[in-house]
Amino acid sequence: MIHYKTLAELQGLVGQALGSSDWLTIEQDRIDGFAQATGDHQWIHTDPARAATGPFGTTVAHGFLTLSLVPVLSEAAFAIDDVRMGVNYGLNRVRFAAPVRVGSRLRGHFKLLSYEPLEGGAQMTVQASIELEGSAKPACVAETVSRRYT
Numbered sequence: 001m002i003h004y005k006t007l008a009e010l011q012g013l014v015g016q017a018l019g020s021s022d023w024l025t026i027e028q029d030r031i032d033g034f035a036q037a038t039g040d041h042q043w044i045h046t047d048p049a050r051a052a053t054g055p056f057g058t059t060v061a062h063g064f065l066t067l068s069l070v071p072v073l074s075e076a077a078f079a080i081d082d083v084r085m086g087v088n089y090g091l092n093r094v095r096f097a098a099p100v101r102v103g104s105r106l107r108g109h110f111k112l113l114s115y116e117p118l119e120g121g122a123q124m125t126v127q128a129s130i131e132l133e134g135s136a137k138p139a140c141v142a143e144t145v146s147r148r149y150t
Contacts, residue, residue: 002078007122007150010080011115018112018126019078023105023133024069026061031102034065048102061100066140070128073108074144083148089123092143098135105133113143121149 002019004010010018028048035041043050044060051059071088100106107130114125125145132139 001076004078004080006082007080007148010112010122010124011117013112014115016112018110020110021073021076021108023107024073026065026100026102026104026106028059028102031059031061031065034062034068038062038064040064056099056101059102061102061104063096063140066096066100066106066130067094067142069106069130070108070140070142070144073106073130074110074126074128077108077110080148082150083121084150086146086148089145089147092125092145094140094142096140097137098132098139100132100139104139106139107131107133118147118149121147123147 031045035046040062044054044056045062046059048059109129109131111127111129112124113127116123123145125143128140128142128144129138130140
């Protein structure tokens with residue numbers, strides 16, 4: 001994990017990597033929990049027997065489950081010491097480039113795309129690239145927009 005002392009120092013890092021997380025293994029329990037929370041019980045996610053004969057040979061994580069891991073992967077990749085609060089402001093773009101099979105490992109790579117000062121903080125656009133171990137394509141690439149306050 002990379003620690004930045006102040007939010008203001010990130011202004012000079014636009015276009016640069018902010019950090020990368022450790023690997024996170026995607027287990028069936030996490031997929032099932034996401035299905036329960038969202039009501040998306042499609043068999044490719046929740047029925048291992050049926051999914052074994054499906055297009056991926058096993059169950060796969062929901063794309064939105066992969067996207068929902070961006071905050072936890074980001075938190076493991078970098079921290080800004082003087083930020084007291086952050087809020088999700090939205091997304092500019094999201095793509096799911098590769099299926100995440102159960103048992104796969106993911107890690108996040110984060111690059112600062114823009115920094116706009118705000119009263120008491122800043123709005124940041126960060127590219128989150130979710131690497132899928134062993135895949136030439138990332139599982140997900142998203143431009144996240146957040147507001148961080150000091």
